[in-house]
Amino acid sequence: MGDKSLTKNGGKQGGKLMSRIWLLISLAVALGLWTLLSVLPQTARSFPNVIVTLSQIPVVIERGILWKDLSSSLISVGAGYALGFVIALPVAILMAWYKPVRNIIEPWIQFIRNIPPLAYVPLIVIAAGVGRRPQIIVITIATFLIMCITMYQGIINIDETLIKAARVLGARDKDIFIRVLAPASLPFVLTAIRLGASVALTTLIAAESTGAFAGLGMRIRSFNNNFETAPMLLYIIIIGVIGITVEKIIKLLERKLTGWQEKREI
Amino acid sequence: MAGEERDIKVHIDNVKKTYMGRTGEVVALNGVNLDIADNEFVTVVGPSGCGKSTLLNIIAGLLEPTSGTVTCNGKVVTGTGPDRGVVFQQYALFPWLTVKKNVMFGLNMKGIKGEEAEEIAMKYIKMVDLEKFVNHYPKELSGGMKQRVAIARAYAANPEVLLMDEPFGALDAQTRTQLQQELLDTWEKEMKTCFFITHDVDEALILGQRVVIMSARPGRIKDIIDVDIPYPRDQETKMSPRFLELKNLIWSQVYQEYLEVRK
Numbered sequence: 001m002g003d004k005s006l007t008k009n010g011g012k013q014g015g016k017l018m019s020r021i022w023l024l025i026s027l028a029v030a031l032g033l034w035t036l037l038s039v040l041p042q043t044a045r046s047f048p049n050v051i052v053t054l055s056q057i058p059v060v061i062e063r064g065i066l067w068k069d070l071s072s073s074l075i076s077v078g079a080g081y082a083l084g085f086v087i088a089l090p091v092a093i094l095m096a097w098y099k100p101v102r103n104i105i106e107p108w109i110q111f112i113r114n115i116p117p118l119a120y121v122p123l124i125v126i127a128a129g130v131g132r133r134p135q136i137i138v139i140t141i142a143t144f145l146i147m148c149i150t151m152y153q154g155i156i157n158i159d160e161t162l163i164k165a166a167r168v169l170g171a172r173d174k175d176i177f178i179r180v181l182a183p184a185s186l187p188f189v190l191t192a193i194r195l196g197a198s199v200a201l202t203t204l205i206a207a208e209s210t211g212a213f214a215g216l217g218m219r220i221r222s223f224n225n226n227f228e229t230a231p232m233l234l235y236i237i238i239i240g241v242i243g244i245t246v247e248k249i250i251k252l253l254e255r256k257l258t259g260w261q262e263k264r265e266i
Numbered sequence: 267m268a269g270e271e272r273d274i275k276v277h278i279d280n281v282k283k284t285y286m287g288r289t290g291e292v293v294a295l296n297g298v299n300l301d302i303a304d305n306e307f308v309t310v311v312g313p314s315g316c317g318k319s320t321l322l323n324i325i326a327g328l329l330e331p332t333s334g335t336v337t338c339n340g341k342v343v344t345g346t347g348p349d350r351g352v353v354f355q356q357y358a359l360f361p362w363l364t365v366k367k368n369v370m371f372g373l374n375m376k377g378i379k380g381e382e383a384e385e386i387a388m389k390y391i392k393m394v395d396l397e398k399f400v401n402h403y404p405k406e407l408s409g410g411m412k413q414r415v416a417i418a419r420a421y422a423a424n425p426e427v428l429l430m431d432e433p434f435g436a437l438d439a440q441t442r443t444q445l446q447q448e449l450l451d452t453w454e455k456e457m458k459t460c461f462f463i464t465h466d467v468d469e470a471l472i473l474g475q476r477v478v479i480m481s482a483r484p485g486r487i488k489d490i491i492d493v494d495i496p497y498p499r500d501q502e503t504k505m506s507p508r509f510l511e512l513k514n515l516i517w518s519q520v521y522q523e524y525l526e527v528r529k
Contacts, residue, residue, distance in 0.1 A: 164328055165358035167346045169423055170375035179371075183362040260362045260403045 048230040056231045065219060069235075072214040073204060076132065080139025080207070081200040085193065088144045092151035092192075102152075113145040118206040130211035138207040139200050146199045147192040154188020155181070187258040194250040201243045275459045276302040276325060276427060281334035283320050293484035294320045298334070300478065300487060302427075307453055307460045309474030311467055311520055313527045317485025318463045322431050325461065326352050338427060348376065351425030355432040357412040359404040365391065365415050366400040372423030390418035393452065410441035417449070427459040434469065443501060446472055454497060467516050471509060472499055479519050482527045491516055 031050060038049035060066040095102040117138050128134045158181065166180045208217030216235055223232035283295040295317040302308050310318050323329040325336050327346040336343040338350060351372075359368050369387040373379075378386070391397055394414035404412055413433055420428055434442040446469060453460060464470050470477045474493055481488040495508055503509055 159356070159358070161354050161356050161358040162360060165352070165354060165360075166371070166375075167328065168326055168350065168352040169372035169419070170346070170348055171371075175375060180360070183360070186362075258362075260405060262361060262405045 046229055046233075048233060052230050053233050053237070056234045060231055060234065065214070068214045069216050069219045070238075072212070072218075073208070073216040076135040076207060076212075076215065077139055077200045077204060080136045080203075081143050081196055083136065083140040084143030084196060084200075085147055087140070088147035088151060088192065088196075089189070091144075092148045092155060095148070095152045096155035106149075106152075109145055109149055112141070113149065116206070117142050117203045118209065121206050121210055125210045131213070134210040135207040135212060135215070138210065139203050142203040143196040143200050147196040150192035150195055151185070151188050154191070155185050158184045187254070187261055190250065190254045190258060194247060194254070197246045197250060198243060201239060201246075204239065273304045274301045275304045275306070275339065276300075276461070277337040278302075278321075278325070279335050279337065281321070281324060281331045281336065283317065283324065283329065284332045295324075295331075296484035296486050298485070298487055300490075302459060302461060305457045305459055307462065307473060307475045308478060309462045309464060309470035309476070310478045310480060311464060311470045311516065312480030312485070312488075313482050313520065313523045314465065315485075315527060316480040316482040316523065318480050319431055320485065321480075322352070322429050322461065322463055325427075326350055326429050328352075348372075348423065349425055350427045350429060351420035351423055353413070353416050353420050353428065353430040353433045355435045357404070357409075357416045359412055359415055359419075361404050364401050364403055365396060365407070368404070368415055369419045369422045372419060376423070387418075387422055390422045391415075393421065394418045394448070408441075409437050410445060413437065413445060414448075417452075421452070421456065421458075425458070427461065430460065430462045432463050432465065435465070442469070447500065449473065450497070450499060467513055467520060468504060471495075471513055471516065472503060477512075477516055479516060479523075481523050488523070489519055 034047065035049055037043040037047040038052075057066075091105065095105055120141075121134070121138055124134045124137050128137055162180055162184060163176055166176050171179065204215070205217040205220065208215040209221065212218040216239055220232055220235050223229070223235065278298055278300040281295055281298040282293070284291050284293050286292070298321060300308075310321070312318050320329060324331050325338070325343065327343050327350065330344075338347070343350075360371065363371065366384070366387055369391055370383045373383040373386055388397070388400070391400055394417055396411060396414055396418070399407065399411065404415070407415065416433070434445050437445065450473060460473075462470075462473055471493060477491045477493060478487055479489045479491065480486065491512060493512060495503060495506065495512075
C-alpha cells in the first residue's frame with residue numbers, strides 16, 4: 001500500500017496472484033462494511049447481515065419465485081438487448097456513412113439518451129399495454145441509444161489513412177469494407193455490446209415497472225412494499241452478480257478478438 | 267540534368283488543386299510541372315501548407331487535380347494503381363494484422379495468395395531486417411520498426427514508383443538516420459522511382475538526386491536543385507563541402523518561404 005502501484009498490476013510478475021489477493025482483501029472490506037451497516041442502529045433495518053440475506057436463497061427458491069423472476073428478467077433483457085443491437089448496428093453504419101442521416105438522427109439520440117427510462121415508461125405502457133411487450137420496448141430503446149452512439153462514434157473515428165493505405169495497395173470498395181472497416185470497427189462494436197449489456201440491466205427496474213407479473217425488478221418493488229428487506233437485498237446482489245459476470249465474459253471476448261489494439265478505451 | 271538520358275516515369279503537367287476552405291476557395295497547388303525519370307530519386311522540401319502532400323496524393327491517385335494531369339508510364343492517372351505505392355508518415359499499418367499479413371496485403375489484393383505471397387512477403391521482411399517479428403502485431407513494434415514494415419509492404423506490392431510522405435517525420439533522429447541509410451541501400455539495389463517528401467533539408471539532400479523546393483500559398487515549384495553528389499552516400503557525406511554548400515543554398519530558399527508563411 002502507498003507504493004507506486006499506479007502502474008498496471010505493479011509489474012507483470014506475480015500480477016495474477018497479487019490481483020487475486022487484492023480481490024480477497026476488497027471482498028473482506030466490503031463484508032466488514034456490510035456487517036457494520038447491519039449493526040448500526042440507523043442502517044440495521046435496511047441491511048440485514050450476510051447470513052440472514054444469504055439464507056433467503058432457499059426461501060425464494062422454495063416460494064418458486066427465483067427461477068420465475070430470473071427467467072422472466074433474462075428473457076426481457078435478452079430480447080430487448082438483442083433487438084437493440086440489431087437495430088443499432090445498421091443505423092450506426094448509416095450515420096457514419098451518410099451525413100444527412102447523421103445530422104437528422106444524432107441530436108435526438110443524444111437528447112433521448114439523457115432522459116431516464118423510468119420517465120417515459122408510462123407513455124410506453126399507454127401505447128403498448130402491460131406485460132412482456134413494454135418491457136422489451138423499454139430495454140430496446142435504452143440499449144439501442146447507447147450502442148448506436150458508441151458504434152457510430154467508433155466508426156467515424158476510424159483512421160482514414162488505413163483506408164488510403166488499403167486503396168493504394170489495390171483494395172476495392174468491397175475489400176475496404178470487409179478487410180478494413182469491419183475489423184477496424186470491431187473494437188467499438190464490442191465496447192457497444194458491453195455498455196449495452198450494462199444499460200440493459202440498469203434499465204430492468206424501469207422496464208419491469210410496467211406492470212410485470214414476474215422479474216427481478218418487479219420483485220424488488222414487491223418486496224419493498226412488504227418491507228421484506230432480506231430477500232430484497234438478495235435480489236439486488238443477484239442483479240449485480242449477473243452484471244459483473246456478463247461484463248467479464250464480454251471483456252474476455254474483447255481481449256481475444258481485439259487484443260491487437262494499441263490502447264483500449266473505457 | 268540528371269534524368270535527361272532516361273525515360274520519363276511520371277509526368278506532372280500544369281497541375282492545379284483548389285478546395286473550399288472556410289473563407290472561400292483556397293489554391294493548394296498551382297501550375298506545378300515536373301518530370302520524374304525512371305529510377306530517379308526526387309525529394310521535395312517546403313514549409314507546411316505548401317501543398318507537397320497534396321501533390322503526392324494526386325500522383326497516388328487519392329486526390330483528383332482541379333486541372334492539369336499526372337501521367338505515369340504514359341497513362342493518365344485517374345485513381346490509385348498498382349504502379350504506384352505509398353508510404354505514409356503515420357505508418358498506416360493494419361493493427362489487426364501481423365507483420366507478415368500486413369506485408370502480404372497488397373499481394374492478396376493482386377490475387378497472389380498462399381505460399382507464393384508468403385515467400386514474397388518474407389523476402390521484403392528480411393530486406394528490412396524484421397524476420398524475427400513476422401508474427402508480431404504492430405502494437406508490439408517501435409515507430410522505426412513500424413515504418414520498416416510499411417516500407418516492406420509498399421515494396422512487396424512491387425510498384426514502379428514509390429511515393430513517400432514524410433515517412434521518417436515522426437521518428438527520433440537516430441532511427442531516422444538509420445532508416446535513411448537503409449532506404450538508400452534499398453534504392454540502389456531495387457532501383458525504383460522514388461518521390462520523397464520531407465521538411466528536413468538534410469534528409470532531402472542525402473537521399474535525392476534532385477531536390478524540389480516548393481513555395482506556399484499557392485503551392486508551386488520554386489526551384490529544383492541537382493544534387494551532384496555521387497552515390498553511395500552515407501552519414502559522412504553530410505560533412506562534405508559540396509553537401510554543406512547545397513544545404514545552404516536550399517535552406518536559404520526554404521527559410522524565405524517559412525518567413526513568407528508566417529506573415
